Amino acid sequence: MSWEIQTIADRAAGATSMAEVGAYLVLGVVLGLAIVSLMGLILNYSERKICAHIQCRLGPMRVGFHGLLQPIADGVKLLFKEDISPRNADRLVYIMAPFISLLATFLIVVTVPFSPLVQIADLNIGVVYVAAVSGFGVLGVLLAGWSSNNKWSMMGAMRAGAQMVSYELSAVLALLTVVLLSQSLKLSEVVLSQEQGWWIFRAPVVGLVACVIFFVASCAEINRTPFDLAEGESELTAGFHTEYSGLRFALFFLAEFVNMFLVSAMLVTFFLGGWMPFHLGGLTGFNEVMDLLPPGIWFLGKVTVVVLLFMWVRWTFPRLRIDQVMNLEWKILLPIGFANLFLTSIVVLLDLYLF
Amino acid sequence: MIEVGSLKARMESTPGGLKTEEYFVNMGPQHPSTHGVLRLVLKMDGETVREVIPVLGYIHRSIEKIAEHLNGRQIVHLTDRMDYLSSAMNNWAVSLAVEEALQIELNPRIETIRTIVAELERIQSHLLWWGVLGIDLGAVTTFFYGFRDREMITDILEETTGARLTLNYIQPGGLMFDIHPHFVKRVKEVLAHLKIKICEYETLLSENVILQNRLRNVGILTSEKAISMGSTGPVLRGSGVALDLRKQKPYGVYGSVEFDVPVGSVGDSWDRYWVRVEEIRQSMRIIEQLIDNIPEGKFMVMKPAKKLTLPKKSYFGQVETARGILGVYIQGCEKEEPHRVHFRSPNFNNLWVITQIAPGGKMADLVATLSTLDLVIPDIDR
Amino acid sequence: MSEREATIFSLIQSCCSEVILNEGSGSFSIQVPSEKLVFVMEHLKKSESLAFVMLLDHLAVDWKEMGEFELVYQLYSFKLDQRIEVTTKIPRAIPNAHSVSRIWPIAEWQEREVYDLFGIYYINHPDLRRLFLEDDWKGFPLRKDYEDPFMLELVKE
Numbered sequence: 001m002s003w004e005i006q007t008i009a010d011r012a013a014g015a016t017s018m019a020e021v022g023a024y025l026v027l028g029v030v031l032g033l034a035i036v037s038l039m040g041l042i043l044n045y046s047e048r049k050i051c052a053h054i055q056c057r058l059g060p061m062r063v064g065f066h067g068l069l070q071p072i073a074d075g076v077k078l079l080f081k082e083d084i085s086p087r088n089a090d091r092l093v094y095i096m097a098p099f100i101s102l103l104a105t106f107l108i109v110v111t112v113p114f115s116p117l118v119q120i121a122d123l124n125i126g127v128v129y130v131a132a133v134s135g136f137g138v139l140g141v142l143l144a145g146w147s148s149n150n151k152w153s154m155m156g157a158m159r160a161g162a163q164m165v166s167y168e169l170s171a172v173l174a175l176l177t178v179v180l181l182s183q184s185l186k187l188s189e190v191v192l193s194q195e196q197g198w199w200i201f202r203a204p205v206v207g208l209v210a211c212v213i214f215f216v217a218s219c220a221e222i223n224r225t226p227f228d229l230a231e232g233e234s235e236l237t238a239g240f241h242t243e244y245s246g247l248r249f250a251l252f253f254l255a256e257f258v259n260m261f262l263v264s265a266m267l268v269t270f271f272l273g274g275w276m277p278f279h280l281g282g283l284t285g286f287n288e289v290m291d292l293l294p295p296g297i298w299f300l301g302k303v304t305v306v307v308l309l310f311m312w313v314r315w316t317f318p319r320l321r322i323d324q325v326m327n328l329e330w331k332i333l334l335p336i337g338f339a340n341l342f343l344t345s346i347v348v349l350l351d352l353y354l355f
Numbered sequence: 356m357i358e359v360g361s362l363k364a365r366m367e368s369t370p371g372g373l374k375t376e377e378y379f380v381n382m383g384p385q386h387p388s389t390h391g392v393l394r395l396v397l398k399m400d401g402e403t404v405r406e407v408i409p410v411l412g413y414i415h416r417s418i419e420k421i422a423e424h425l426n427g428r429q430i431v432h433l434t435d436r437m438d439y440l441s442s443a444m445n446n447w448a449v450s451l452a453v454e455e456a457l458q459i460e461l462n463p464r465i466e467t468i469r470t471i472v473a474e475l476e477r478i479q480s481h482l483l484w485w486g487v488l489g490i491d492l493g494a495v496t497t498f499f500y501g502f503r504d505r506e507m508i509t510d511i512l513e514e515t516t517g518a519r520l521t522l523n524y525i526q527p528g529g530l531m532f533d534i535h536p537h538f539v540k541r542v543k544e545v546l547a548h549l550k551i552k553i554c555e556y557e558t559l560l561s562e563n564v565i566l567q568n569r570l571r572n573v574g575i576l577t578s579e580k581a582i583s584m585g586s587t588g589p590v591l592r593g594s595g596v597a598l599d600l601r602k603q604k605p606y607g608v609y610g611s612v613e614f615d616v617p618v619g620s621v622g623d624s625w626d627r628y629w630v631r632v633e634e635i636r637q638s639m640r641i642i643e644q645l646i647d648n649i650p651e652g653k654f655m656v657m658k659p660a661k662k663l664t665l666p667k668k669s670y671f672g673q674v675e676t677a678r679g680i681l682g683v684y685i686q687g688c689e690k691e692e693p694h695r696v697h698f699r700s701p702n703f704n705n706l707w708v709i710t711q712i713a714p715g716g717k718m719a720d721l722v723a724t725l726s727t728l729d730l731v732i733p734d735i736d737r
Numbered sequence: 738m739s740e741r742e743a744t745i746f747s748l749i750q751s752c753c754s755e756v757i758l759n760e761g762s763g764s765f766s767i768q769v770p771s772e773k774l775v776f777v778m779e780h781l782k783k784s785e786s787l788a789f790v791m792l793l794d795h796l797a798v799d800w801k802e803m804g805e806f807e808l809v810y811q812l813y814s815f816k817l818d819q820r821i822e823v824t825t826k827i828p829r830a831i832p833n834a835h836s837v838s839r840i841w842p843i844a845e846w847q848e849r850e851v852y853d854l855f856g857i858y859y860i861n862h863p864d865l866r867r868l869f870l871e872d873d874w875k876g877f878p879l880r881k882d883y884e885d886p887f888m889l890e891l892v893k894e
Contacts, residue, residue, distance in 0.1 A: 055499035151380045155402070155718070225493050226565055234388040234491045235722050318565045319493025321719040322402050412869035419854075420879055455763055582791050582815070585843040596815070603818060669798075670763040671811065671822065682811065686798050699794035699811065707846050736869060 003195075003295075005188045009121040028120045032109045036102075036258050041071040043257040047311055054315045081246035089243070090147035097147060098244065098251035101140025105258045107133045112265045113187050115275045115296035126187035127179055130266060131172045134221065137259065138164040141223075141230060144252070145240035156239025159322055160223060160230030166329045167220040167227075173337035174214035177206060177344040178270040191274035196281050198273035202353050206344045211271040213337050215309075218263035220325065222256065224310060226317040227325060264306035268299065272306075275299040281355030375400055384413045388491045388722045391732030395709075397721070404721050407713045409706055415736040422696040427453035427527050427663040427685075430696060434683075435521035437700060438734035440480040441676040443472045446525035448683040451606060452672030453527035456665050456687055463608070464652035465529045470607040471645050472512070472524060473674075474638040475542070478549070479508040480677035481635045484729045488628070489560055491726040492569055497560050504552050507545050511538065527663060529655035542646050546639055553635060561632065570625035574712045574724030577622055584711065585704040588679025589634065590728055593619035593627035600675040612644045627727040665693055678702055678729055702734040745819065748787060752780045759824050766822035771808075774825050775835045781812060781823070782840050788816040792841035795848065797855045801881040804829045806857060810837070827857070836862040854879035 008031070012024035045060070045068065052059025060067030085094050111126050113119045123129050138161055145157020179185060181203050182193035199207040220227035231239035241252045268274055275295035279287045320328070347353070383394035392413035398406035418437065422430045427449070434445035447469060454461070486501020509519040514535040516524040524531050560566055576586070581594040591598055599616045601609040617633035619626025665687025673682040679701025688694040705728050713721045742765045749756050753773055759766035769777045781789040789812035798807040810823040827834050836859035838845040848859045849868040856877035859865055867874065876883050 051495075055496050056503055057499060151378065155380075159402075228493060229719075232493070232719075234493065235719055237387060315496050316559070317494060318489065318560070318563060318569060319719070320565055321569060321717055323717060324568055412871075415869040417878060583842055585792050585841065587793075598815070668761055668763050669766075669809070669822075671820075680793065682794055684794070684796055684809065684811075695796075695798045697794070697796040697809075699796075703846070703850075704843055707843055711842075 003116045003192060005116050005119075005122065005192075007119040007122045007188075028110075031118075032106060032120055035109050035112075036106055036254070039261045040254040040257050041075075043261060043307070044071045044074070044253070046307075047257070050308070050311045051315045054312070075250065078246055078250040083246040083248065084243070086149050086243050088149045090149070093143050093147035094243075095248070097140050097144035098248045098255070099140075100143060101137060101255040102251050102258075104133055104137035104140065105255050105262060107136070108262050108266075109258070111187055112262065113191055113269060113274055114299055115294070116188075118296060119188065122186060122188045124186045127175055127185045127190070130187075131168070131175065134171075134262075135165070135168055137221075137255070140252075140255070141240050144244065148240070148243040150243050152236045152238075153240050153242045156230045156232065156236045156242070159232075159236075160240060162322075163227060163229060163325055163329075164221050164223075166326060167217040167333075170213055170329060170333040170337050171217035171221060173334070173341055174210040174217065175266075175270060177203075177210040177341050180341070180344050180348050181207070183348075187269060187274075191269060191276055194273040194276045195279055196353070197279055197355050198271065198276070200271040202355060203344065203347055204352060204354050206340050206347055207271060209336065209340045210344070211267065213333055213340070214267055214271065215306075216333060217329075218267065219310065219313065220329070222259045222263055224260065225314040226320050228314075228319055229322055229325060232319060260307060260310055261303065264303045264310065265299075267306050268302040272302050273298075377405060382721075388725060389732070390487065390725075390730060393706075393730065393732045393735070395721075397718075399718070402717050402719075404713050404716055404718060407710045407721070409710065411736055413736065414733050416733075418737045419696050419698065422693065424692055426691040427456075427665065427693070430693075431526050432523055434698070435523050436733060437698060437737055438676055438678060438681070438702065438731045439520050440483060440731055441473075441476050441678065441681075442520065442522045443469075443476045443524050444674050444676040445681060446523065447473060447607075448672045448674045448676075448681045449685075450525050450527045450672070451674065452670040452683045452685045453663060453665070455672060456668065456670045456685065457527070457663060459528050459657060461529065461656055462652040463650040465654060465656065466608045467645055467649050468530060468534055468654070469525055470609060470612075471542070471642055471649075472515075472522070473607070474641050475508050475512060476522070477638045477677045478635050479505045479512075481631050481638075482508070484631060484677075484726075485556065485560070488726045491722050492566060494560060494563075494566075497556075500552075500556065500559065504545075504549060507548065511541050511545065514538065514541070528657040528661075529653070533654040534649075539646055539649070542642060546643060546646075549635075549639060553632070556632070561628075567625065569719070569723055570628055570727070571623060572621070573624045573716065573720045574727065575621060575623045576708060576712050580711060581622065581708070584708050586679065586708050587701050587704065588675070588677070589627055589630045590679065590705050590708065592616065593630045593727075594622035595620055595626075598680075600673060600680055604673075606674060608645065609641075612641050614638075614641050624723050624727040627729075631729070662691060664689065664691055673699070676701060678731065678734070679705060698737055700734045700737060702730050702732075706730055706735055741817070741819065745787065745817065745821065748784070749777065749781070752784075753777050759822070762822055762824070764820065764822055766824060769823060769825045771825045771827045771834060774808075774823075775837060775840070778810070778823065778837050778840055781821070787814060789814040789821060791815070792837070792843055792847070793820070795837075795844060795851060797851045797857055797879075799829075799855065799879065799881045801829070806832055806855065808834055808851075808857070832857045833860060834858070835860050838862055853877070856880065 008024055008028045012021050015021045049059045060070035063069040063073045108130055110120045141160040142157050145153040178199055181199055182190045200211045223230045275298050277290040277298050377398055377400050380397050380399055382397050383389040384392040394410040396408040397404055418433045422433055431446045431449050434449055435442040437445055482501045482505040486498040489497025513519045515538055516522045576594050578594045578596050581591050595618055597616050597618045602616055614637045617630045619630050667687055667689050669686040671682055671684050673680050681701055682699030684697040685693045686695040713724055755770050755773055757768050759768040781787050791813040793813050794811040796809050805826045806829055808825050812821050834857055836848055848862055851857050852865055853867040853869050854877055
């Protein structure tokens with residue numbers, strides 16, 4: 001089966017009138033915003049529900065059927081809360097920080113290939129763009145901690161800075177292995193390259209190793225347990241967002257949840273075939289059966305599984321210590337990542353794919 | 356502009372490398388992991404703790420002064436409010452001192468029920484600690500697991516005593532009430548349930564590699580240090596000193612039951628963790644031996660209206676609570692009200708330990724150590 | 738007094754003859770003159786045969802009628818598996834005592850507590866400050882003659 005890729009940016013480029021171009025632009029922006037806010041709501045609700053069930057509780061049950069409207073109620077509550085800023089805070093930076101955090105998330109949403117037909121823009125340096133923009137997220141956290149005029153916030157921000165910057169290395173190294181395998185930096189082509197099988201299965205071992213490294217590194221990048229040192233409730237009270245309240249706090253929260261969706265989407269795109277159905281080499285009959293489900297469903301299904309994995313990890317593990325976090329990155333993940341990259345190049349050179 | 360060479364020379368001339376600035380942070384009195392209104396002033400160097408200065412008194416109620424105006428039976432009610440997680444054992448300590456003063460002989464039924472209730476309290480206290488330790492280390496789920504099972508024990512205690520936390524059950528001369536008719540049946544149910552759950556806890560938290568890394572070789576308290584600090588209970592036993600009043604000076608019916616005293620070897624946080632989890636098992640063992648044959652008899656050996664006139668002598672009653680040795684010093688003066696009451700609280704001495712073992716570690720180590728010391732702040736301040 | 742306690746007592750008396758048995762206590766208790774306190778305490782801890790290495794507790798009792806403070810130390814020896822109570826009396830007018838914090842570090846805190854509540858000044862104490870109460874608190878609440886205008890009065894008939 002041949003897949004026809006058509007992004008919204010492509011459509012805008014192929015438009016005949018300015019009005020059509022404008023319409024596509026608006027569609028792109030609205031779609032991006034809709035994904036960000038919708039994912040925030042859905043993930044907020046599902047995180048609370050899932051953590052509740054892991055902990056033998058029910059979670060939100062009062063607002064709507066099984067608490068379905070709870071995130072909206074919370075959003076309204078946070079909107080109406082007083083927006084406090086500490087006395088000696090750096091006002092401008094303090095106000096800007098949550099927006100910077102959210103901006104980074106929004107910029108990545110743009111490139112996520114949801115299905116062959118649903119993607120806002122398909123950059124031909126997509127991988128580089130994702131790596132570069134995700135580094136932007138740390139800025140929001142750092143500025144928030146710095147400007148709050150609170151030592152706990154400051155400590156949280158410093159931890160977050162050290163940790164996120166370090167783990168970005170491993171994440172990018174893991175992405176590089178996939179770039180080697182798919183021989184393209186374009187996200188849609190990375191997905192298309194997995195038509196014979198997802199990289200996690202098709203590339204012998206190296207795909208799996210890279211996937212695990214990416215999972216751990218992205219877990220650290222989005223500051224979730226066992227790497228939630230930046231917030232570290234029991235140590236730093238609330239870390240970098242101690243002083244934030246109301247809407248600004250909500251923005252941090254939103255960014256955090258959407259980030260979780262995004263790293264899951266990236267993990268799926270690079271290792272689990274993106275929207276590509278489960279294919280096995282030359283088994284045409286099997287592959288055709290798999291193609292019966294539309295690619296969008298495949299994508300969302302896979303993302304759901306990875307998100308659930310993130311949540312499961314979060315609600316099971318204790319937190320690491322800062323020096324252990326750094327040791328894990330610089331002494332374990334990074335060397336393995338480099339070795340893996342080297343092995344991958346051998347795999348690519350000798351064409352050692354499994355199927 | 357600084358030249359690179361001179362900067363390098365300056366760095367080398369500074370002992371210990373580049374000089375960093377130390378700063379103070381206030382940990383508490385409202386901090387999630389100080390478990391109450393404890394305030395620690397930390398002198399920090401980056402993430403490293405250089406000095407810990409505890410500041411006490413935020414919940415000081417001067418129980419010792421109030422007790423000078425109450426009689427032996429009334430003091431018991433105040434002790435509930437000290438170490439609220441082992442309230443029955445606190446009651447017991449006062450009762451021991453008063454009974455020694457008045458030379459009251461108890462019947463075996465009272466002694467057996469006291470022991471069972473105290474051990475139930477010990478289990479629920481350790482379960483709470485286990486859950487809270489998880490939260491301190493970032494594993495929130497353990498908190499709910501620990502509380503869920505602890506709830507079953509507090510339900511039993513509530514049925515018999517009418518209270519969940521401040522039991523106020525043991526009083527001089529016996530018990531406040533007889534046990535509830537369902538007591539025996541429900542205790543057995545909980546024991547059967549806990550036996551399975553303890554294994555679940557071990558797989559969830561104890562065997563987790565992150566937990567092991569966080570606790571092993573963190574906050575090492577050598578046995579000599581532990582003794583000179585006067586620490587008792589699981590903190591001391593974690594350091595390898597087998598001091599357990601239940602074995603050393605058996606009160607109640609501890610002398611006639613079989614149980615082991617778990618002892619650590621290194622004295623790090625992991626040993627303290629392990630000792631407490633093992634103590635839950637031992638407490639269950641004690642209850643199992645007693646629950647089937649609670650002797651018949653009265654639950655109170657003296658009339659409730661009897662005047663408790665204390666002779667002009669001092670008495671020191673001590674019991675092993677969930678946190679260590681609780682001593683009650685009562686000085687009588689031929690009146691109902693004692694001349695002086697003093698509580699030797701285990702947490703008071705155990706808190707002192709933190710100032711000695713936390714410096715040099717990371718901030719996160721301090722939290723882990725604090726958590727394995729299992730402090731109850733109202734017991735420190737009294 | 739059991740046989741073992743008698744031996745321990747004779748061992749203590751051999752180092753300091755002014756030590757007497759304290760009859761006003763329900764447990765094994767000795768009374769030491771205040772100026773000999775540190776010497777006896779040091780002997781109790783360092784002596785091979787006694788080795789009272791643990792200071793369990795320290796408290797004070799206010800005897801207003803006799804004009805004395807009684808200081809009580811609870812010691813424990815692992816070697817003998819024995820608790821001993823050491824008491825000493827100091828005049829109420831000049832409430833000075835020697836600190837034992839150099840022998841047992843924990844005494845630093847316990848003495849601070851007693852200072853806070855009784856106002857007993859420990860000589861050679863490294864850091865004698867209030868422990869529980871505010872630094873500007875007036876008076877020492879656990880003394881029998883302490884009066885607080887805000888304190889509720891007990892109705893005496």
